[in-house]
Amino acid sequence: MEHAGNGRQKARPGRLDRGIVMRAALNLVDEHGLEALSMRRLGQVLKRDPMALYRHAAAGRKEVLAGIAELVLDELQPFADDTHWQTQLRRIAHELRRVCLLHPNVVPLLVTGPLSTPLGLRPAGTLKPLEQILGILIRAGFGPADALHVYRTFYGFLYGHILNELQEYVADPEENEALLRLGLYRLPLRDFPHLRRLAPELLDYDGSEELDQGISILLAGLGQQLSHR
């Protein structure tokens, strides 16, 4: 699969580098979850001594995790920024959603990883979306400070939606239905009247549609704020 056959002499196991290690780690996490990522297992996958990873790729497990997150964010595809700012925001949202759904196991890293990593020290790749959105908003007429607030609201909502959607999403829909019904009927009707009535709606969840609706609400609010000044 991987095996970037570097053309030096010591090509026996295929020379190791940071990129290869990180990609292997991402594969591992995608397939077997975050907990499956251990230095030893990673070494096993790469057919290398676990300690070799420390020399080439990372100073420790944490750094591997950070590397994975960065790798996933690098999958975000850039856009031409010629359309209306609202459609641009919409596109960005769907693009982030797309990438996150491709790597659901990595999402916890994305949302909680940068915790306690001060903004100034984050890798440039992580800051690009921020800069991009600031640009869009400022060109749309927001003042720089307002643009920052709006960015936070927008991105906050975005991450929130993605977390929501990942919770809603369950592998097997049929099992999901059974579980849901069982679970809901367990709840006392007097305490959870609305929730129990909404069982059918809970079952057909369309994440993309849901995201669009949320953004529409946000944009309506934003438009209003923009015109009121």
Add this chain to the structure above:
Amino acid sequence: MEHAGNGRQKARPGRLDRGIVMRAALNLVDEHGLEALSMRRLGQVLKRDPMALYRHAAAGRKEVLAGIAELVLDELQPFADDTHWQTQLRRIAHELRRVCLLHPNVVPLLVTGPLSTPLGLRPAGTLKPLEQILGILIRAGFGPADALHVYRTFYGFLYGHILNELQEYVADPEENEALLRLGLYRLPLRDFPHLRRLAPELLDYDGSEELDQGISILLAGLGQQLSHR
């Protein structure tokens, strides 16, 4: 600290129960972070054999984590629901924010914990806010299905904001300032013009204010959606 001196005979170490264990675990996580929570260390704090925990409190570490999350959510204080629906939503938001800031180390559990726990199987305590907000929205005039969508948007935004705020928040503000300046000046001006200009605004972050602004945007959008049907 804990030591609920139960009045039986074998009161030497003070009889163990699930509540005590969970509270001790929460303390541990609050003070030393999620990684510090191990069954062995928890046993040490409680002066019990680690294996005793398995008998009394939980089937494993995962269950302890779930218990912690539940415990934190139980700290949410209920409201009288007599005011305007918008003020109610605002209160709920601030209340959740308050509790999360009290237990920042637990937030990752709250946002990613219920992942892959189907909605129907979550503990009733976790579902109460959902039911509550559905009620508020339906009484405000939303149809049940719309109320569900709005709930998702609202809660998604809420969790997103909290994650954002926890990222912004750093222990020592002075160090924060130094780091930020250092970090931002490292970024090439041509690629990050807006971000570098916003350094001062990045420094004084008021989470409560920020949350309020976001909610205002949301509510403006919601009001518009509500009147358009």
Add this chain to the structure above:
DNA sequence: GCCTAATGTCTACACTGTAGGTACATTCAC
């Protein structure tokens, strides 16, 4: 050739979650 620096490999330590067994205490039926 040899010297230096980089790289690979192995061992070892201090941890982790938790299955399984054993010794003790308490409780209940009679």
Add this chain to the structure above:
DNA sequence: GTGAATGTACCTACAGTGTAGACATTAGGC
């Protein structure tokens, strides 16, 4: 009371984990 049954406590053991440190091997420069 006695005996059985049940619950509790504790220990040991196993298969993992991250990673520091020492050692062997190799590559490159001269």
